[in-house]
Amino acid sequence: MKVTIMAHKALYRKWRPEIFEDLIGQEPIVTTLKNQIQSGQIAHAYLFTGTRGTGKTSTAKVFAKTVNCENPAENNPCNQCETCIGITEEKIMDVMEIDAASNNGVENIREIRENVKYHPSKGKYKVYIIDEVHMLSQGAFNALLKTLEEPPAHVIFILATTEPRKIPATILSRCQRYDFKPVTIDNIQKRLIFILDSMEIEFEKEALRIISVSAEGALRDALSILEQSVQWEQQRLTTEGVVDTLGIVPEEQLYETIEALRNNKLEEVLEVLETGGRQGKDVVHFTKDLIQYLRKLLMAKVGVELEQFSTMPKDFLERLKVQSQQLSSEWITENLEGLSALEGKMKWTGQPRILLEVFLVGICKSTTALSSKEKEGAPDVQELAKRIQKLEGILEGRGMEEKPLRTQSREATEKPGETTKKPGERKKPSFDAGGKDTGRKIAKEEKVQKKESVPVKNPGEGAFPDREKIQKHWQDILQTLKKEKKAQLEALLKEGEILGTDNEKLILGFEKGFGFHREALDKKEKKTQIVDVIQRITGETVGLKLIMKGEELPQNPGGNAEQKLVETLPEGLVEFRDD
Structure with a gap:
């Protein structure tokens, strides 16, 4: 008994374009090629570039059939003549498709050079389609160059590649280059609907949306x-079947993951990972999905209209926008950068899940998830508690033998009766008519006057900058830098925050993830330009000290502990005494 075996044909081969109109999303290229065929101005060498699955090889085959077709119709192959059928079934030697990945040697190109001398057996042209041409060796490129320089009139070369930067400039200059764009999500969905309707297969729209997004612009991948x-x-075709096939995390689950991270609910996040592991979800794929979701959050945060390029349901888009405003x-940017770096590390470890879990623990420890609006709307109870505890410690540590307040000037802290004198000179006491020492009285009066007029100083260092004055004019300082064509300085500086002062220096702090900004500004030339503007705007002569937030501040940032205590406590609660 004779058994007939029916060979299965993959969808991407079964639905491969047969005419130019079947090529999806490459209309400008199709129009140009059809015009060349119609006018007879056919080039001897073409270069098709673009990402995988965008139709480079399919376009080359349709073009090869059209230029050799016995009965072309509207600059398309008829697909019925002997030549068209022979090319489709790969039975005619006039059209050769060569894989450069496995035929990349000089001898392979030399064989082509020998064969191009002979005229085609059926059609008008011999067409050589060299796929992944960037894989050719340097010697093979040199051998091919001679043929491209002086090709026979009956030969057409079509080179296809995903990496045109690897092709020598001498080859590029001898080809007409066409760049194939990734197929849009909308075009992929329309093509899938056409195919499913033709095959009488029921489908869910959400399933098609997931396939179209996951294909990343490659129609061939979408069909697979x-x-x-x-x-x-x-x-x-069901949504559940697509999700199981791809092993992806549903967007609803990503939304809940971000909500759990925002509210520091680590146990819920880890439960998501555990559930995904039991369902066979790939942790690397989960990381990629989380990165894409954070990217959408960032776009929504800065006001990008997601409806223009996203096929998410409208109700879910609204929830995503609300969530973005809560962060x-x-x-968002710090964790987007962190996850992107983490994805790279996952390639080199056998335990990618542990890396992700450690990273998520770090996110939950972060206290900067709230948006600036939420921070302004509610007091930070923990911060208030820390301030109270610090003030209580200062009060308990002072006692009765506390040193004189350092908010006074050096002259004001001198012992009664002392005045400035030259080295080696002794101060003679002065007495009034009643025999009382007037030196102490005069010194005390001078001290009161200087206390009111002399600016705050640190012993031996000079005056502290007026932090409030600089803070008040901070935006003016930034705008001045921008107007004076120092926009780069302004962009870097506005990420910093005034934390205090240290002697004659203004302390600027930068959040974690903005270390580049601090390092870029921590140059003598840039500091000089900044302090010059500060002096012109505020009249304050300062230096700059740049630190990362969380680093230990100087002992007296912006003044000493006693001064801060006086500024914090209600007016009249502290009494200054000279004895």
Whole structure:
């Protein structure tokens, strides 16, 4: 008994374009090629570039069939003549498709050079389609160059590649280059609907949306995913089947993950990972999905209209926008950068899940997730408690033998009766008519006067900058830098925050993740330009000290402890005494 074996044909091969109109998303290229065919101005060498699955090889085959077709119709192949059928079934030697990945040697190109001398057996042209041409060796490129320089009139070369930067400039200059764009999500969905309707297969729209997004612009990848996901027995395509096939995390689950991180609910986040692991979800894929979700949050945060390029349901888009406003831009960008770096590390470890869990623990420890609006709307109870505890410690530590307040000037802290004198000179006491020492009285009066007029100083260092004055004019300082064509300085500086003063220096702090800004500004030339503007705007002569937030501040940032205590406590509670 004779058994006939029916060969299965993959969807991407079964639905490969047969005419130019079947090529999806490459209309400008199609129009140009058809015009060349119509006018007879056909080039001898073409270079098709673009990402995988965008139709480079398919376009080359349709072009090869059209220029050799016996009965072309509207600059398309008829697909019925002997030549078209022979090319489709790969039975005619006039059209050769060569894989440069496995035929990349000089001898392979030399064979082509020998064969191009002979005229085609059926059609008008011999067409050589060299796929992944960037894989050719340097010697092979040199051998090909001679043929491209002086090709026979009956030969056409079509080179296809995903990496044009690897092709020598001498080859590029001899080809007409066409760049194939990634197929849009909308075009992929329309093509999938056409195919499913033709095959009479029921489908869910959400399933098509997930396939279209996951294909990342490659129609061939979309057809491969479709073929894996269809339940052929029931002739149905379901969202659940697509999710299981791809091993992706649903957007609702990503939303809940971000909510748990925002509210420091680590146990819920880890439960998501545990559930995904039991379902066979890939932790690397989960990381990629989380990165894409954070990217959408960032776009929504800065006001980008997601409806223009996202196929998310409208109700979910609204929830995403609300969630983005509950998070600070710094929190989103910091974790976006962190996850992107983490994805790179996952390639080199056998335990990617542990890396992700450690990173998520770090996110939950962060206290900067709230947006600036939420921070301004509610007092930070923990910060207030720390301030109270610090003030109580200062009060308990002073006692009765506390040193004189350092908010006074050096002259004001001198012992009664002492005045400035030259080295080696002794101060003679002065007495009034009643025999009382007038030196103490005069010194005391001078001390009171200087206390009111002399600016705050640190012993031996000079006056502290007026932090409040600088803070008040901070935006003017930034705008001045921008107007004076120092926009880079302004952009870097506005990420800093005034934390205090240290002797004659203004302390600027930068959040975690903005170390680059601090390092870029921590140059003598840039500091000089900044302090010059500060002096012109505020009249304050200062230096700059740049630190990362969380680093230990100087002992007396912006003044001493006693001065801060006086500024914090209600007026009249502290009494200054000279004895």
